[in-house]
Amino acid sequence: MFQATPVNHRNLSRQKLFRFLFGSMTALLILPVIIVLSTLIYKGAPVISFEFLFANPTNGMTAGGIFPALLGTILLVIGALLASVPLGVAAAIYLSEYAPNNWFTRAINIAIINLAGVPSIVHALFGLGAFVIFFRFGTSILAASLTLAIMTLPIVIVATRESLQAVPMAFREACWNMGATRWQTIRRIVLPNAVTGILTGVILEVSRTAGETAPIMFTGAVFFLPFLPQGVFDQTMALSLHLYVVSTQVPEMPAAVPYGVALVLIGLVLIMNSVSIALRMYLRGKKKW
Amino acid sequence: MLKPNSVLLASALTAVAFLLSACGGGQDRQVIQNKGSDTLVNVAQAWAEAYQKIDPNTVVAVSGGGSGTGIAALINGTVDIANSSRAMKAKEVKLAKDRGHDPIRHVVGYDALAVYLHADNPLNEISIPQLAEVYGDGGSFTKWTDLGVEVPGCKNQEIVVISRQNNSGTYAYFRKVILGIDDFRLGTRDLHGSKDVAELVEKTPCAIGYSGLAYVTDHLKLACVAQQTGGDCTSPTVATASNGSYPIARPLFMYTSGEPEGYVGEYLSWIKSKQGQCIIVNKGYAPASEVSC
Numbered sequence: 001m002f003q004a005t006p007v008n009h010r011n012l013s014r015q016k017l018f019r020f021l022f023g024s025m026t027a028l029l030i031l032p033v034i035i036v037l038s039t040l041i042y043k044g045a046p047v048i049s050f051e052f053l054f055a056n057p058t059n060g061m062t063a064g065g066i067f068p069a070l071l072g073t074i075l076l077v078i079g080a081l082l083a084s085v086p087l088g089v090a091a092a093i094y095l096s097e098y099a100p101n102n103w104f105t106r107a108i109n110i111a112i113i114n115l116a117g118v119p120s121i122v123h124a125l126f127g128l129g130a131f132v133i134f135f136r137f138g139t140s141i142l143a144a145s146l147t148l149a150i151m152t153l154p155i156v157i158v159a160t161r162e163s164l165q166a167v168p169m170a171f172r173e174a175c176w177n178m179g180a181t182r183w184q185t186i187r188r189i190v191l192p193n194a195v196t197g198i199l200t201g202v203i204l205e206v207s208r209t210a211g212e213t214a215p216i217m218f219t220g221a222v223f224f225l226p227f228l229p230q231g232v233f234d235q236t237m238a239l240s241l242h243l244y245v246v247s248t249q250v251p252e253m254p255a256a257v258p259y260g261v262a263l264v265l266i267g268l269v270l271i272m273n274s275v276s277i278a279l280r281m282y283l284r285g286k287k288k289w
Numbered sequence: 290m291l292k293p294n295s296v297l298l299a300s301a302l303t304a305v306a307f308l309l310s311a312c313g314g315g316q317d318r319q320v321i322q323n324k325g326s327d328t329l330v331n332v333a334q335a336w337a338e339a340y341q342k343i344d345p346n347t348v349v350a351v352s353g354g355g356s357g358t359g360i361a362a363l364i365n366g367t368v369d370i371a372n373s374s375r376a377m378k379a380k381e382v383k384l385a386k387d388r389g390h391d392p393i394r395h396v397v398g399y400d401a402l403a404v405y406l407h408a409d410n411p412l413n414e415i416s417i418p419q420l421a422e423v424y425g426d427g428g429s430f431t432k433w434t435d436l437g438v439e440v441p442g443c444k445n446q447e448i449v450v451i452s453r454q455n456n457s458g459t460y461a462y463f464r465k466v467i468l469g470i471d472d473f474r475l476g477t478r479d480l481h482g483s484k485d486v487a488e489l490v491e492k493t494p495c496a497i498g499y500s501g502l503a504y505v506t507d508h509l510k511l512a513c514v515a516q517q518t519g520g521d522c523t524s525p526t527v528a529t530a531s532n533g534s535y536p537i538a539r540p541l542f543m544y545t546s547g548e549p550e551g552y553v554g555e556y557l558s559w560i561k562s563k564q565g566q567c568i569i570v571n572k573g574y575a576p577a578s579e580v581s582c
Binding site: 057058059060061132133138139217221222223224225226227230234235245248249250251 | 318320322327330331333334335337338341348349350351352353354365367481482484485487503504506572
């Protein structure tokens with residue numbers, strides 16, 4: 001029927017070329033992940049043992065385990081989530097469901113975007129000034145968690161707002177037409193449909209929180225602490241700072257230890273994330289649309 | 290059937306329970322906050338670790354960050370003991386006094402600042418004026434040939450000058466002894482830790498760097514330092530640092546607010562005791578007073 005003209009041939013081969021080009025770029029993206037993970041596993045796995053995970057560091061931190069740092073990171077992440085998720089979700093609900101579209105709302109939105117762009121070291125200094133000194137929390141888990149919470153607040157707000165706005169307007173209108181109030185609509189219709197998106201925000205926050213070093217360095221994490229924290233006003237060791245310390249500060253550190261610490265940190269983030277991913281998949285399975 | 294909001298609520302409650310459970314355990318435990326100098330941080334850690342066995346009820350929380358960080362924390366009243374590898378400036382003492390703290394200085398050891406060279410560098414000795422020409426603003430030595438040597442493997446013989454970040458006590462002390470009131474030259478590479486300096490000099494034939502004796506590795510060459518060009522030089526060792534014959538040796542300080550009392554006082558006297566001093570010797574520093582370990 002149709003005889004392919006030279007123009008068709010040229011277009012077709014170009015299309016193939018670009019498809020290949022873009023495809024290989026995408027494949028390249030996986031490369032760093034594979035290299036990082038395989039290097040960490042190859043070099044770090046030999047030091048991972050029960051003792052490494054669950055014992056105190058000994059002999060100038062070159063031997064023993066990293067349990068205080070591991071527990072510290074878990075506590076900091078939980079503390080940050082407790083502070084930022086309720087606050088962030090509440091703010092996002094207001095912005096998405098209640099706020100009129102006026103200059104004030106737009107100013108708040110710009111502020112949130114700017115908050116996300118603030119470098120973590122600035123958050124660290126803010127946390128030092130506000131929580132450690134002004135509120136007199138001292139350098140403590142509380143101050144560090146709150147600093148991390150402020151830093152990750154934009155992630156939670158943006159993820160929640162996006163997922164609230166992804167719930168079709170028709171759902172709300174149908175609900176209002178039945179005589180439901182705004183709150184009833186949010187509580188029964190909007191939130192249940194948006195919870196998977198909120199969990200995505202939480203996953204992002206966990207990864208960011210567990211990995212940050214600067215904000216906790218001034219506000220609650222220490223180089224070395226020979227005991228486990230007993231309350232929110234204690235300081236703690238943390239994996240991210242410990243990784244910095246063992247790779248740059250301690251002479252005669254066995255070469256495998258930093259890799260082991262990094263592997264544990266990544267493993268911890270993956271485990272914490274997989275819990276929320278599992279929850280998200282379960283909830284998504286129940287979605288009715 | 291679990292509703293999404295109750296799932297969230299449940300996970301929040303679990304988390305609260307977790308935090309509260311971490312708050313249990315009400316034994317009497319004193320915490321000493323110890324912060325400051327990166328030079329002292331590894332010794333401070335070793336002291337804190339060993340002190341657990343001496344007094345299990347006193348725990349020492351150690352952080353680094355640099356001498357300036359420790360002194361600022363003492364001024365702000367957030368530490369019990371500030372570690373510093375330099376003396377507090379008059380301005381800092383005044384600031385501390387204005388805030389009701391009276392800084393008391395304790396010498397806990399001595400540190401020799403070694404001049405690091407690459408293992409292949411043929412240079413054996415260097416004098417303080419020569420170091421000033423290499424490090425100082427407007428100094429005339431930019432090539433190894435200016436010092437009378439040719440370094441194998443160093444392209445163009447250009448000296449790669451390695452220094453420290455400016456809140457480091459090591460930086461401040463080196464500047465005071467070598468340059469006096471003058472500034473460092475532009476273009477020095479300012480690294481964030483003594484260990485980084487050692488590692489970079491190890492790998493760079495053209496490099497010259499300085500840091501504490503405790504960070505020296507087997508792959509580094511240490512220059513013998515003379516007070517005057519052509520004069521007798523002294524090698525950096527624990528012995529020459531503590532008897533004062535090595536020209537770039539400095540005391541290491543711990544500062545407390547007021548005379549230390551109670552558990553802080555006990556900790557400091559333990560540090561100054563034979564047991565504590567042997568730990569600092571083991572870490573490669575010179576003791577504050579003569580000990581045999």
